[in-house]
Amino acid sequence: MKELTYRLPQKRTLTGTQPGPASTAITARREKAVAKALQPGLPGYVVDADGGVLVDIDGNSYIDFASGIAVTSVGASNPAVATAVAEAASHFTHTCFMVSPYESYVEVAEKLNELTPGDHEKKSVLLNSGAEAVENAVKIARAYTGRNAVIVFDYAYHGRTNLTMAMTAKNKPYKTGFGPFAAEVYRAPMSYPLRDGLSGNEAAQRAITKIEQEVGVENIACLVIEPIQGEGGFIVPAEGFLPALKTWCEDNNIVFVADEIQAGFARTGAWFACEHEGVVPDLITTAKGIAGGMPLSAVTGRAEIMDAPVVGGLGGTYGGNPVTCAAALASFEQMKELDLVGRAKDIEAIIREELSALDDLPVVAEVRGRGAMVALELVNDNGKPHPTLTAQVAAECKKNGVLILTCGLDGNVIRLLPALVIPEALLREGLRVLVEAIRTHA
Template identity: 50%
Template sequence: MDFSVPQERKLVTAIPGPNSVALQERRVASVSRGAGTLANIYMDHGSGAILVDVDGNQLIDLGCGIGVTTIGHAHPEVAAAAAAQASKLTHTLFTVTPYENYVRVAEKLAEVTPGDFEKHSILVNSGAEAVENAVKIARRFTGRRVIVSLDHAFHGRTNLTMAMTYRPWPERAGMGPFPGDLFSVPTSYPFRDGLSGEEAAARTIDYIETHIGASEVAAFFAEPIQGDGGIVIPAPGYFAAIKRFCEENGILFVADEIQAGIARTGAWYSIEHHGGVIPDLVTSAKGIAGGFPLAAVTGRADVMDAVQPGGIGGTFGGNPVSTAAALAVFEIIERDGLLAEAQRVERTILGRIGDWPERFGVVGEVRGKGAMIGVELVKPGTRDPNPAALTAILTHATTNGVIALDAGSWDSVLRFLPSVVISDALIDDAMGVLEEGLATL
């Protein structure tokens, strides 16, 4: 594709520059501090894998707004599709007077989500809203109330989804009380537990049976690759055993693909890396519309249709402009072979930094799939988390023109979620900057 910004890192001021500093002063005076920011660098425009700040600095973006701009910043075809739709129709509300775009997105989701059964979808605004609706649908279908999620999970920031999210700080602190009938259970975390997939699944199942009761559970929610939890990939066989347990006990298996889905991991959905496991429901968001607000719940038609008309929906969910953008995103991914490009990104990054655990004492493990990579930082000679090292690395990266992300329940995982169109040269440059930071620790 053609890029409107040269795909190179270029610094023309110190970071943050004077215009960013001035904007930060205005922000402090007018924006709630609860909307925290990783780096107080204010952006003006972007293209591909490069962001340009208000001072003219060009930064390599390894974050994509936490996995949203998978196909690149300000993709011209997505922008054109949204603009064309905005000139025709911006809103009617699908549940009042419907429109074709919503139907076309639902048709596409039925095509690309795992499983060859009949599927239906509902479109909403955000990942958290998708998870909330999946909970409602699962409870309505099963007649049960209990929802199970995994340790280290992140499912959102609404009251319900915060209660399903593992880490208490900063998302949940002081925000309760939370809804009941929500349980967090042990997961598979190979770097930390050393268990096989089958052993970890047995531990999870034992916890459900002895602490909750399988007959009480409506749905088992899982991120097939945990994002905010630290790019945690359960051991092979884990989800296959969990899915068998769910089927045997009338429990719906829900794949939360909000961060890992829509081509990010080299497959349409990250559950595809887990040996043919087919979810009953899938949640999608983030990368689905190239930066426009859109999310979805897709699943078995009998499950999705268990809800009475009017039981799910919302004013802006699946609005005409966001759905037009999503249709362009689907077309671009297929036409430009972006699943293969995500696989290229994985090969390039892991080929470049796979030896970091041998070279740097603070690196415990490098892991990931596609354009979703985690570097777990530890205190040298141990597996103890090292959040101070992560803070130092992120500070070094941002001041040198590389935007990376934090992750992990102990704030000790360096997370990369770059666009799948990022070049090998940009990857090499960004990793060089990060290596400089690692060498100073």
């Protein structure tokens, strides 16, 4: 990969026992001050970050394979983004676009309309979080169709608000104890090639039959799907699954919503994951990588659908905050200037090359994903999910200075989400730590 310039040394450094004394002291404060439900994964408290490293208060430098859950794609302290944030904040930090508007909101909407799939007329609304974007997509689809039902899929993750908890498949920790949930949400079977062995068309027909029989097309406002599922296990549906669903939606006047919150903005080696099969969604939800770490999300889609809600029906106090808009505009330019779409493809090639060292291990059922969104599914001797091994590997990696995340309904999937600006040598080093951890515990 092309060499980039970094502010911090791009190396893994461990100073001693993890966590160090300063982090241990902050943990004691956290346990008294912060709700118990929030349990950080990294042992150290971060004070600096750049490229592919996180530096904690004790001087440890970790290789970061999480990037804030696919947020800091352009880097956690990208100079262009930092400069844009500082410049915007020096003028005004907030006015509320609904009250007193500003140009940067319009500029971000224009760029989203340009970058997202399809050459039809589009409009956008800016919000704060991925869950908020999904909720608003549902609102827009209901206003447009006059229908109520929402179709989601097995293994889906869409957020932590009441409606998006209903749309999310995994119970613990996301839903347990938090019901009752929003009504009119129906779940269909997802294409999961490793487990179901179906072609894309076969899996689509299975889902469509269930939807038609149990919900009825006349009741459906929208179908919401992650083109590559995130928390559910980085599941890439079989080829043809997404196009078949899109065609069925078109035939039945159902709004097709692509949830690209984790997969969007160059992460998969395309601007958006649905582009890999030429799928053009009616609405697309984005967040995470959109603004270099600043809280921003959006719904972008066909102008006639986006204009369906009544005037005043969309919005929010902080949505499209001017500082976050400045960050997004800088991030878009960095994605183009640094060719992060091409770099994501290079990252995938390196990941697959390094993980090929595990080809002889039956515990690795599959390496899957696209671009810098790749996962390993781990199983036991009987081919069943192996969450214990997965947790052991994640802990071993963290102990050795590499931060990785796990996912999947069965907790048996290791997901890799490095920043798209990570240097090649650091990427390879971290992957070799992961390989050794799997071999140690397999």
